[in-house]
Amino acid sequence: MPWYDHRNGELFAEAVRLADIAERYGTPTFVYSASAIRNAYREFAKACAGRRVTICYALKANSNLAVVDLLAREGAGFDIVSAGELRRVLAVGGDPARVVFSGVGKSAAEMREALEAGVGCFNVESDSELERLSEVAQALGRRAAVSLRVNPDVDARTHPYISTGLRQNKFGIAHGRARATYRRAAGLPGIDVVGIDCHIGSQITEIAPFLAAADRVADLVDELRADGIELRHIDLGGGLGVRYRDEDPPSRQALMQAIFERLDSRFEAGRYEIMFEFGRALVGNAGLLLTRVEYIKDTGERRFAIVDAAMNDLIRPSLYDAWHGVVPVRPRAGATLPHDIVGPVCESGDWLARERMLCVEPGDLLAFESAGAYAMVMSSNYNSRGRAAEVMVDGDRAQLVRERESLESLYALERTLK
Ligand SMILES: *Cc1c(COP(=O)(O)O)cnc(C)c1O
Numbered sequence: 001m002p003w004y005d006h007r008n009g010e011l012f013a014e015a016v017r018l019a020d021i022a023e024r025y026g027t028p029t030f031v032y033s034a035s036a037i038r039n040a041y042r043e044f045a046k047a048c049a050g051r052r053v054t055i056c057y058a059l060k061a062n063s064n065l066a067v068v069d070l071l072a073r074e075g076a077g078f079d080i081v082s083a084g085e086l087r088r089v090l091a092v093g094g095d096p097a098r099v100v101f102s103g104v105g106k107s108a109a110e111m112r113e114a115l116e117a118g119v120g121c122f123n124v125e126s127d128s129e130l131e132r133l134s135e136v137a138q139a140l141g142r143r144a145a146v147s148l149r150v151n152p153d154v155d156a157r158t159h160p161y162i163s164t165g166l167r168q169n170k171f172g173i174a175h176g177r178a179r180a181t182y183r184r185a186a187g188l189p190g191i192d193v194v195g196i197d198c199h200i201g202s203q204i205t206e207i208a209p210f211l212a213a214a215d216r217v218a219d220l221v222d223e224l225r226a227d228g229i230e231l232r233h234i235d236l237g238g239g240l241g242v243r244y245r246d247e248d249p250p251s252r253q254a255l256m257q258a259i260f261e262r263l264d265s266r267f268e269a270g271r272y273e274i275m276f277e278f279g280r281a282l283v284g285n286a287g288l289l290l291t292r293v294e295y296i297k298d299t300g301e302r303r304f305a306i307v308d309a310a311m312n313d314l315i316r317p318s319l320y321d322a323w324h325g326v327v328p329v330r331p332r333a334g335a336t337l338p339h340d341i342v343g344p345v346c347e348s349g350d351w352l353a354r355e356r357m358l359c360v361e362p363g364d365l366l367a368f369e370s371a372g373a374y375a376m377v378m379s380s381n382y383n384s385r386g387r388a389a390e391v392m393v394d395g396d397r398a399q400l401v402r403e404r405e406s407l408e409s410l411y412a413l414e415r416t417l418k
Contacts, residue, residue: 003033004288004369011329011367015396018290018329022365025389025400027292028309030376032062032401034070034394036286037372040252041074044278047256052273056100058238059085061279061373062287066392066401068092071282077120079238079277083110086117096120100235100277102149102199104129104170111136115144123149123197123235125172130185137190146185147195147235150178152216156201156209156239159320165200165213172198178220182229193229195275196221199237202280205249207258210236214259218266234263235275242284244370245323252281280373287372289314289388290329293364294344303339305360310343311350312382314368314375318349325369326353334359341366345383376402381410 004013011018013031021031044055056077059068063085068078069092077098078089089099101114102123111133114122124130124146137144151172154165164171173181185193200213214236221231236259241249250258263274291309298304316322326341336357343350352368360366379387386405391398 003036003286004367006331009330011327013288013393013398016393016398018367019365021391021398022290022292022329024398025391026404027290027365028313028388029290029404030287030371030388030390031290032064032067032283032287032372032390032392034392037067037070037283038074040282040286041071041076043252044256044276045075047253051260052270054098054273054275056098056275056277057282058277058279059088060377062283062375063088063377064390064401065092066390066399067283068094077275079279083113086114086119090117100147100197100275102197102277106133108132108136111144112140115140115142121145121147121194123147124185125149127173127181127184130181130188130191134188134190143190143192145192145194147197147233148173148178148181148185149197149199150175150217150220152198152200152213154200154209154212154216156204157206158201158203158241161320162202163200164202165198175216175220179223179227182224183227186229193231195231195233195235196224197235197237199277200239202239203241204239205241205247207250207255210239210255210259211262214262218263221267221272231272233273233275235277238277238279238281240278240281242280242370242373245325284373285370287370287375289368289371289375291366291368293360293362293366295362296360303337305339305341305358305366307341307343307352307366309352309368309388310345310383310385311347311352312345312380312385313343313388314352314371315378315380316374317352319378324353324371326356326358327367327369328358328360329365329367332359332361332364345385381405384410386410
């Protein structure tokens with residue numbers, strides 16, 4: 001990762017010393033590299049040059065306003081899954097027309113808000129959602145632009161919790177039923193059918209599942225055309241993986257090229273606008289979690305480094321058995337020993353990394369790599385711990401983009417009994 005590297009024996013984020021960030025803002029703190037995010041977006045954009053493509057950023061990966069703002073300025077569209085995420089896009093002045101609204105359980109209130117804001121497209125996941133959306137739109141005297149999320153029944157070959165395109169998953173409309181649902185949609189007064197959509201999972205490290213999904217979707221596009229339903233766009237979702245340890249995902253460029261080749265073999269060039277909804281691939285490698293070692297505890301059985309970050313800050317290890325690289329901010333010269341890195345939370349599941357060869361002492365700073373996606377957004381206040389601060393680095397500048405939560409704020413909405 002060129003955005004984070006050791007220089008003169010210490011770790012930098014771009015041109016900023018991480019030790020300075022820890023000093024100034026405390027720990028645990030998430031640090032993001034603006035250049036890394038921009039670079040990721042620009043690699044996608046470059047691979048799509050000359051084509052009608054919208055790269056949407058899936059906010060759920062990291063919805064900090066500074067991240068959303070940065071990507072809005074780059075020209076990204078947005079994939080949202082709640083009214084809360086819509087508000088974040090609007091808060092940074094993002095264009096609602098470039099927003100697609102995904103998710104299996106949109107409430108009527110969320111639909112209303114999205115229609116009033118003028119979101120570009122609703123990715124609808126069931127017949128009952130379609131009917132509700134039609135009614136809500138009609139009541140507002142509008143028509144909702146709709147794409148149906150079809151479930152292509154493709155194995156993304158990723159962790160079962162983040163695999164979404166199999167028949168047994170809750171997501172999307174079964175491939176075999178999509179045609180009938182499209183016919184119903186075309187007849188509903190509040191619905192304007194504009195596209196088709198799929199999203200088969202996350203942290204996908206091969207090109208083949210994307211191509212299989214594209215084929216299945218293209219087949220449906222042909223069938224729909226035969227039924228007299230003409231679409232304007234094809235949305236192939238997100239899901240491209242990043243390297244945490246030794247994964248070898250295709251480059252952004254290689255994936256885009258392979259998909260375009262496949263689509264070009266099916267449709268005349270430029271017939272459909274192509275959309276994507278990438279989250280992790282835009283921000284995953286752009287962040288790290290900075291934490292300080294509180295104690296070293298040797299039980300005879302194991303050696304623990306107890307740090308000030310915990311599962312409430314970074315739940316991916318305990319939730320998915322995920323692996324994050326751990327690097328000392330100022331590496332020591334001594335002999336390394338295997339350490340389990342754990343937090344202060346009262347759960348045996350509160351571990352962040354296991355058996356890492358490190359030479360560390362209390363007070364040392366450690367950085368958990370690739371913590372830009374599905375990290376801060378999945379954090380909680382478990383054990384009444386305030387959420388970590390977030391800092392965005394851009395060149396030699398570091399800006400606080402979310403304050404550390406105060407402990408008073410954790411119970412500010414609560415009331416004692418009267
Ligand atoms: C989560 C999600 C994405 C983004 O997935 P990544 O793996 O982060 O790229 C895109 N679209 C939908 C519908 C999602 O639920």
